[in-house]
Amino acid sequence: MRKRLWLLAAASMIVVGLVWGPVSAAKDNEMCVPMGNIILEPLTAEAKRASVTFPHAAHFGYSCRECHHTWDKVSPIGSCSAAGCHDVAEAPVDDVGQPSKDRQLQIRYHKNAFHESCIGCHLEIKRENEKLMSSRRPDAERVAPTGPTGCVQCHPADY
Ligand code: HEC
Ligand code: HEC
Ligand code: HEC
Numbered sequence: 001m002r003k004r005l006w007l008l009a010a011a012s013m014i015v016v017g018l019v020w021g022p023v024s025a026a027k028d029n030e031m032c033v034p035m036g037n038i039i040l041e042p043l044t045a046e047a048k049r050a051s052v053t054f055p056h057a058a059h060f061g062y063s064c065r066e067c068h069h070t071w072d073k074v075s076p077i078g079s080c081s082a083a084g085c086h087d088v089a090e091a092p093v094d095d096v097g098q099p100s101k102d103r104q105l106q107i108r109y110h111k112n113a114f115h116e117s118c119i120g121c122h123l124e125i126k127r128e129n130e131k132l133m134s135s136r137r138p139d140a141e142r143v144a145p146t147g148p149t150g151c152v153q154c155h156p157a158d159y
Contacts, residue, residue: 031076043081043089043110049155052114067117086113118154122147 033056040052059067068077070085080086088108092100099106106112125146132142148154 040114043087049151050157052154054118080113081110086110118147119149122149 035057036055038054038056040054041047042049042051064077065071065073071077078085086108088105088110090109091111092102092105092109094100107116125144126149129143129146132139
């Protein structure tokens with residue numbers, strides 16, 4: 001995954017100036033921003049689902065910190081699964097094997113972090129759209145584009 005990410009990063013260096021210009025004042029502080037698809041893969045070797053193709057730049061209408069929420073706007077943006085971040089590979093359980101009630105630990109779990117962010121946002125937009133369309137004066141023009149919320153839309157069912 002690293003390798004693919006860096007290939008994307010290299011291919012996008014030219015466009016970086018465009019994106020990077022407005023968000024940073026420090027010109028000598030460069031960062032490669034992947035503009036194409038990023039392949040998101042599980043941390044566990046026992047994946048239950050196919051990896052997810054994430055169109056990064058399709059999301060640049062949002063602030064970078066919407067997702068890169070610990071970014072200080074100066075340092076390079078790191079991986080979501082960096083140590084101490086969303087680095088837990090398996091569903092956290094307590095002493096008796098039940099799902100852990102420790103919220104900190106649950107969100108460190110890689111899958112939960114991604115599902116909460118990705119599905120959470122898409123679902124919120126979808127719900128707003130549904131509300132809009134079921135109102136007394138439905139207005140299709142105001143329905144906003146959103147992303148997938150169904151399993152196989154993100155994890156293609158190739159196994
Ligand atoms: C908006 C996209 C999206 C949707 C919709 C989605 N997922 Fe995920 N899912 C991800 C991402 C991103 C990850 C983290 C990267 C990875 O593990 O491939 C992930 C991780 C997982 C994992 C842990 C890794 C693995 O393969 O074992 C499982 C299991 C999973 N998802 C199942 C589901 C199921 C079941 C649904 C439907 C209820 C679903 N996902 C819906 C994006 C999505
Ligand atoms: C909708 C969520 C989202 C938004 C908005 C977003 N990104 Fe990302 N970005 C991601 C995800 C997910 C990854 C993959 C991280 C990983 O693999 O751990 C990523 C990866 C990156 C990477 C590569 C990091 C690495 O691991 O080497 C850079 C750099 C980056 N983004 C910069 C930006 C910039 C700059 C913006 C704002 C213009 C931005 N991103 C907006 C979700 C987002
Ligand atoms: C803060 C809100 C937000 C977050 C977080 C977010 N998305 Fe999206 N996503 C959107 C919106 C809005 C669109 C529709 C963009 C458009 O069509 O202009 C979208 C579109 C998509 C699409 C479809 C793109 C296309 O070309 O049709 C995919 C796939 C997707 N998102 C995957 C993801 C994954 C995977 C994550 C988590 C890493 C994620 N999104 C996180 C808001 C979000």
